[in-house]
Amino acid sequence: MQPTRKGYSELDCDAQIKHNASAAARGDCDLNLPESTDLAPGTEQKPHALIGQDKTATEQFVRANLGWMLAVAKRIVTDAALAEDVVQDAFSNVFKNLETFRGDAALKTWMHRIVINQALMALRKQRRRKEQPIDELLPEFDGSGCRIDEPSMLSHLAQTPEALLLSSDRRQQVLASIDRLPDSYRVVLMLRDIEEMSTAEVAEMTGLTETNVKVRLHRARAALKKLLSPLFEGTAL
């Protein structure tokens, strides 16, 4: 899909972000690239040709994309300062390789991969604190294969008003729970469920096999279910 051309004057991203932040962050928003209507027919430049050359176009490009790139980086590396470093490196990579970008994928998709790769590299370098093994967060079964599971109020949350779920305290608790997942599981969860990448893409980016990606995704979700359950006990339904 080719990126749509848009004028300088308006940050179309902003309007769409207000409407749907998640869609914008996941790559559904236009690129706000400069128009090339002043060019004679047949001499049309590629939409990204001015980026890195023209000061205004470059600034417009950076402003239109920095926010979602920072959001992606934060989700992966979890540390705000490190996420900013990741975004700087990602932009440097984008500017360096823009000339070779062939336009066979949307520019935003290409940039999404760059920022994710950069974030994964930063995470590998950082090697955070000792991780809690995931096994104790996985579902348990008795000798006959029957589930031994405490009933969770989470199973009734589908009808709960969103406002109740997203108080500031609760948001922090949920973020802390996500952060308790071992990185190698949390990253797969982020890439599959939040960045909406395919199993094959995640396998390619992480170096895991596709089977392993599927297993880790399931374990990460199951562990998160166990971690989130206590947060919702006593929730008025």
Place this chain on the structure above:
Amino acid sequence: MNIMSNSVRQRIRSIMFKLPLMITCAEFEAFVTAYLDGSLSNTQRRVFEFHLAVCRECRDYLSAYQSAMTVTRDVLDAETADTLADVPEDLVSAVLAAQKLQNRR
């Protein structure tokens, strides 16, 4: 009373899950992601849904599992909206300055 009925239920379930076309909760667990992806074959899906219909524990579990996914997504969407609303100006400047330098080389 409650404990008693739970253990009886447990025993009934363990016998029931040995019947043809029945799977145990542990086997059910292995198919959850594929079920939600829609990648089970028709037969596998019927077996999975049959277990779901007879096992309250797995019904509650699956529902909570999906709620956890929704809550996670909602919270991260809210975080994204905050990040987008407050892009650090010094980072914009740093990126532009680095680009300028890069361009000169």
